[in-house]
């Protein structure tokens with residue numbers, strides 16, 4: 261079996277928007293999107309000791325190679341990075357186009373996504389990618405098993421839990437509660453450098469610059485404003501008198 | 517005539533408030549007639565109610581194969597309705613189902629999707645979405661560069677208020693041949709929530725626990741604190757999905773929406789999907805060891821520290837006060 265995992269390299273620390281381009285500043289330090297570590301872990305769990313290949317795929321700046329390397333250090337077998345200056349400013353539509361192209365090339369039996377990108381909070385990309393790949397999609401998987409080429413997913417909805425089945429090939433997005441991602445071992449980190457890692461451009465994918473990035477996006481940010489502020493928030497640090505401070509606060513607010 | 521189409525979601529024989537809220541908002545926009553689309557097994561009877569919320573026309577796709585709440589068959593239906601009806605705008609209230617329908621439809625129609633919108637307005641004839649971003653520290657105006665325009669609204673953005681003069685809508689049946697990939701997934705079982713005991717929605721005080729509690733047995737801390745305060749216990753999806761606490765106590769987008777007098781968050785990061793279920797609480801107190809946790813952005817009292825040290829002391833102090 262072949263499992264592809266889509267991972268995103270996200271900015272670390274407090275996020276900033278560039279007032280000019282109105283885009284997220286992506287030049288600072290970055291890291292593997294936290295919930296994508298769950299998707300990588302799930303792929304590794306499915307692989308176990310079998311000969312399943314786990315390929316990690318990312319679209320992003322050159323620095324996204326760091327996050328791919330982390331996934332390799334966790335145990336993934338191979339990495340593919342799509343990077344190109346023309347990709348900057350891609351929205352859901354443009355991103356799904358690019359990822360679908362790479363995934364078509366890979367022809368994986370199962371494509372995994374994380375729960376949501378911490379910088380955009382979309383939690384929607386998989387559905388657009390699955391549509392382009394013309395494959396069944398199941399999101400919010402809290403449990404995932406595969407038996408005889410059938411995927412079984414337990415997922416939460418507004419009304420309880422649904423158990424969903426679909427045959428491979430399929431696309432599944434996992435919940436961040438599905439597992440505890442492992443930390444890469446020292447051996448894993450050393451070994452990651454030797455694993456196959458490919459960088460592809462738009463041309464390699466047969467895509468035109470006009471179809472992706474800002475040019476290929478159908479949504480735009482028009483203006484940035486500030487939301488109404490919330491009251492007088494107080495923040496206290498430290499443990500020593502914290503409990504007493506909470507009691508005093510609750511008493512002041514006549515809640516106790 | 518081009519116009520707005522709203523995706524109506526239903527559960528059993530009940531139209532979902534969130535989607536009715538979006539419908540009511542669309543009808544108030546002043547951009548012309550608003551239509552709705554209903555997809556499912558026995559949904560035709562629900563069409564009349566949509567009229568009360570401002571729909572002048574309801575497209576109904578009724579078929580046994582459309583009963584399971586799965587997104588891809590709904591993409592097939594919507595693509596056809598948008599195409600044949602010439603709609604230029606399609607609006608969705610966020611839900612587990614609707615998010616996947618909206619994104620699938622965006623790819624199918626090559627249309628722009630703006631998500632997590634908290635409001636929408638017509639400004640000089642152009643549709644402008646209001647999008648809280650970066651943990652709600654920024655409110656962006658967003659637009660669409662082409663039609664159709666797709667929008668997914670954050671839970672609780674609009675009240676489902678019936679519109680004045682709403683009448684009986686025209687009903688138009690839609691027959692759809694489903695795509696092969698839309699027929700792949702099957703719902704083989706449903707574990708629906710059975711309500712038992714008092715609901716946390718009625719509690720004046722809620723102590724909610726998240727993954728920061730560390731392990732399922734540590735929920736006793738939340739329970740003891742709730743007892744000391746005279747409140748109920750809530751939970752995040754992360755701990756519910758992990759099986760630490762029952763689904764009936766989940767607060768947030770896919771759980772309950774609560775607005776108690778006091779909400780105490782223990783080891784909860786404050787994800788948007790949790791926030792939408794508790795942000796209208798009167799007073800929010802959060803204990804989290806990460807000073808940068810988003811929850812502090814909307815807490816009245818934020819306490820940076822280890823809950824395992826603070827909460828036992830807090831319980832002790834509260835019990836002393838009572839004695």
Ligand SMILES: Cc1cc2nc3c(=O)[nH]c(=O)nc-3n(C[C@H](O)[C@H](O)[C@H](O)COP(=O)(O)OP(=O)(O)OC[C@H]3O[C@@H](n4cnc5c(N)ncnc54)[C@H](O)[C@@H]3O)c2cc1C
Pocket residue numbers: 375376383400436611612725726727728729751752753754755766767768769770771772782783784785786787788789790793803804805806809821822823824
């Ligand atoms: C479609 C969809 C629907 C969703 N619906 C919901 C929903 O209805 N409700 C919901 O809650 N979530 C929902 N989510 C999930 C949501 O995005 C988050 O993943 C979830 O809320 C995180 O839960 P958490 O805060 O318990 O865990 P985490 O995000 O892991 O946060 C744990 C926090 O505990 C803190 N902590 C750790 N140890 C300690 C300690 N010793 N003392 C103090 N603090 C500590 C950490 O600093 C951290 O901030 C949904 C997501 C999606 C995609």
Ligand SMILES: Nc1ncnc2c1ncn2[C@@H]1O[C@H](COP(=O)(O)O)[C@@H](O)[C@H]1O
Pocket residue numbers: 266267268269293295296299317318319320355359372373374375376377378380381382383384385386
């Ligand atoms: N640029 C990207 N490259 C690869 N995968 C991505 C990218 N952006 C998002 N993803 C995947 O899509 C999921 C959902 O992202 P989103 O819909 O943006 O919240 C993430 O958890 C990742 O698995």
